[in-house]
Amino acid sequence: MNNAWTDFLARQGTLPARTAEGATVAVPLTQLGLIRSRGEDSAPFLHNLLSNDINKLAADAAELNSFNTPKGRMLASLLIWREADGHLLALSADILPALLKKLSMYVLRSKVKLSDASAELALAGVAGPRTAELLAAAGLPVPAAPRRHAPAGEGRVIRLGDETFIVALPPDALPAAFEALAAAGAQPAGTDAWMLATIRAGLPLVTAATQEAFVAQMLNYELIGGVSFQKGCYPGQEIVARTQYLGKVKKRMFRVHIDAAEAPAPGADLYAPAFEEQSVGQLVNVAAAPQGGFEALAVLRTSSREAGKVHVGAPDGPALRFLDLPYALP
Structure with a gap:
C-alpha cells in the first residue's frame, strides 16, 4: 500500500x-x-x-x-x-x-x-x-x-x-x-x-478463494464482454471455445440475497435437496446489503436454480433468494 x-x-x-x-x-x-x-x-x-x-x-x-x-x-x-x-x-x-x-x-x-x-x-x-x-x-x-x-x-x-x-x-x-x-x-x-x-452489475472478481474454480462461461464472462471468440489462441482457449460452441453450460452465475447474521465467505459451497450433501456450486463475491443480510454472486447448477431451493454452507444452511441480474442469461 x-x-x-x-x-x-x-x-x-x-x-x-x-x-x-x-x-x-x-x-x-x-x-x-x-x-x-x-x-x-x-x-x-x-x-x-x-x-x-x-x-x-x-x-x-x-x-x-x-x-x-x-x-x-x-x-x-x-x-x-x-x-x-x-x-x-x-x-x-x-x-x-x-x-x-x-x-x-x-x-x-x-x-x-x-x-x-x-x-x-x-x-x-x-x-x-x-x-x-x-x-x-x-x-x-x-x-x-x-x-x-x-x-x-x-x-x-x-x-x-x-x-x-x-x-x-x-x-x-x-x-x-x-x-x-x-x-x-x-x-x-x-x-x-x-x-x-x-x-x-453482475461483474465477478476472482480472488484467492475462487481461483481455478470456474471457466469463463460459469462467471457469465462471455455475456459481460470478457471473452473474444474471434482472436487466436491463449491458455485455456480451446476449453472456453468448446464450451461456447459444442457444450452445454451446466453452471451459471446468479445474483442472490442471503438472510444471515454473518457474511458467508467467498468460495463457500452451495447445496440443493436433489444433490443432498454434494456441492452444487460456490459463492463468488459477497457484500453487506442495505436492508440487512448479504447480497452475493453465486455459481451453481442451472438445474438447482430452476428447482429454486439452494442453501449456503450446509444442506440446512441459510437459504438463497434469487435476484435479477442486469443482463439476460442464455
Missing part, C-alpha cells in the same frame, strides 16, 4: 460497510492491485495470454479479461486499460504477487516489462445514481461511456458501467480527490459498498 493514501485512510478510520439504498458512495479500493505492462510488445504479449482482444483495444478503452489455466479455469479476472507505453491490469490484490510471477514466466524475449504498480497509483471507486454529477463537481473527468477512460492529471478515471467508476491517481493526489467527492455529496464507505455495486 502507499504512503499518503495509506496515511489518509488511517485517519478516516473504519468506513461503514452498509449504506442507505440509493446512496452514491466513494470507496477506497484497497482490495485491488495493479500490474503494469510496459514496452513495445505489451499488446501482443498480453493478447497471447488473455481472453480478450488486446490488439484492438482503443487508446481510451478498458476491457474485462481473464487469465486461465490450460484447462480453461480462471486464475484471475482483470480490468485492463491502455497507457501511452503499455497497459495497466487491475485485479484482486490477494492474487497479484503470484499472478505477476506467473505472467513474468512468459516474457522470454518479448520487449515488455511487468511490475507491481500498486504503490504508484491508488484506487477509489465511485458508485451510485449521482456518480457523473459528483465526479464533475470534484473536478474529475467523466468518460462518456462504459469501458472508457479519461485522463485525470497523472492518473485516469475509468468508467466500468453506467454508475460505477474507478479513480486511479498517484497516492499523494487521491486524498484530495476523495475529499472533493465527499464534499460534493458522495458518502465515504467501506469496500463492501463497492462490492455490492459490482454484484448488482
Whole structure:
C-alpha cells in the first residue's frame, strides 16, 4: 500500500460497510492491485495470454479479461486499460504477487516489462445514481461511456458501467480527490459498498478463494464482454471455445440475497435437496446489503436454480433468494 493514501485512510478510520439504498458512495479500493505492462510488445504479449482482444483495444478503452489455466479455469479476472507505453491490469490484490510471477514466466524475449504498480497509483471507486454529477463537481473527468477512460492529471478515471467508476491517481493526489467527492455529496464507505455495486452489475472478481474454480462461461464472462471468440489462441482457449460452441453450460452465475447474521465467505459451497450433501456450486463475491443480510454472486447448477431451493454452507444452511441480474442469461 502507499504512503499518503495509506496515511489518509488511517485517519478516516473504519468506513461503514452498509449504506442507505440509493446512496452514491466513494470507496477506497484497497482490495485491488495493479500490474503494469510496459514496452513495445505489451499488446501482443498480453493478447497471447488473455481472453480478450488486446490488439484492438482503443487508446481510451478498458476491457474485462481473464487469465486461465490450460484447462480453461480462471486464475484471475482483470480490468485492463491502455497507457501511452503499455497497459495497466487491475485485479484482486490477494492474487497479484503470484499472478505477476506467473505472467513474468512468459516474457522470454518479448520487449515488455511487468511490475507491481500498486504503490504508484491508488484506487477509489465511485458508485451510485449521482456518480457523473459528483465526479464533475470534484473536478474529475467523466468518460462518456462504459469501458472508457479519461485522463485525470497523472492518473485516469475509468468508467466500468453506467454508475460505477474507478479513480486511479498517484497516492499523494487521491486524498484530495476523495475529499472533493465527499464534499460534493458522495458518502465515504467501506469496500463492501463497492462490492455490492459490482454484484448488482453482475461483474465477478476472482480472488484467492475462487481461483481455478470456474471457466469463463460459469462467471457469465462471455455475456459481460470478457471473452473474444474471434482472436487466436491463449491458455485455456480451446476449453472456453468448446464450451461456447459444442457444450452445454451446466453452471451459471446468479445474483442472490442471503438472510444471515454473518457474511458467508467467498468460495463457500452451495447445496440443493436433489444433490443432498454434494456441492452444487460456490459463492463468488459477497457484500453487506442495505436492508440487512448479504447480497452475493453465486455459481451453481442451472438445474438447482430452476428447482429454486439452494442453501449456503450446509444442506440446512441459510437459504438463497434469487435476484435479477442486469443482463439476460442464455
